[in-house]
Amino acid sequence: MARPRKPLLSRDRIVAAASALVDAEGLDAVSTRRLAAELGVSGPSLYNHFRTKDDILEAVADAVSTQVDLSMFDPADERDWPTALHDWAVSYRAALKAHPNIVPVFARGPGRRPAGLRIADAVFGAMVRAGWPPAQATHIGALMRYFITGSALASFAGGFVDDESAYDPADYPHLGRAHLLAEHRQQVDEGAFDTGLGAIIDGLASRYAATVRT
Incomplete structure (x- = not known):
């Protein structure tokens, strides 16, 4: 045969x-x-x-990990570091969102995974080139991984039930509309990610202006 x-x-x-x-x-x-x-x-x-x-x-x-776009960290790319960090985070979360069940493995860190290590290397290298001290560049990489993987681990809105009686105003005076969250899960979760990412980038930009440029 x-x-x-x-x-x-x-x-x-x-x-x-x-x-x-x-x-x-x-x-x-x-x-x-x-x-x-x-x-x-x-x-x-x-x-x-x-x-x-x-x-x-x-x-x-x-x-x-190979689905995550790293082009914004190429030295030839003209995006500034806040824009690059933002665009990369969006791409990273999109990859995790498409494969949510594997996120707990990502939460352990890149280990020896080649593509995962390329992500860490690209982020760290870009931050150092932008002028961040190596220690701060490491902190930024860790912060972003915590935020992105954490946002992909579970749905905040999905953690609420759609039963209005579960949120008695006598016990939870501020959760009168919590039963509607699950219905608007995608909107809430996407809005939370965008808000958090914007706050992180803005905070880092302020710190950069105050400490790195001086």
Whole structure:
């Protein structure tokens, strides 16, 4: 029998299958047994490419990281650092929003993930080129990761139920319209992200003007 032209298994096939499972069912759905069944191979064959389930999830997270736009941090790009930081944050959150179930892996940091490390390197390098001291550039990178991943971990508005009786005015005098939040989940969550991002950028710009330029 002729050998197949393409190998039955590859890292890319495993990552694609794992990504689909994570998107559809969450992190707990991923197991070597489940992936082997999805791919039509034996379980042990996965270990030729990944040692553990965590390694697979790290690869899924790294694949999502490649969707983040870093062009604004290219030295040839003419955007100033506040605009670049803003545009990158929007792109980063969009990637996480498209794959919300993988966000807890992102929250652990880039680890050894190549694409994740390229993000950290690009942000740090751009801030240093803009004149921020290295320590402050590190703080900015950490701050942005906290904010972006935190905003993608869960929905604030989705945390409220749509039952008006759950918010008795006697107990919660200021939550009379809280039952409407879930209905306007996207509007509330997007507005919160835009407000927070704007506040962070404005605050950093003020600090830059007061300390870095002096």
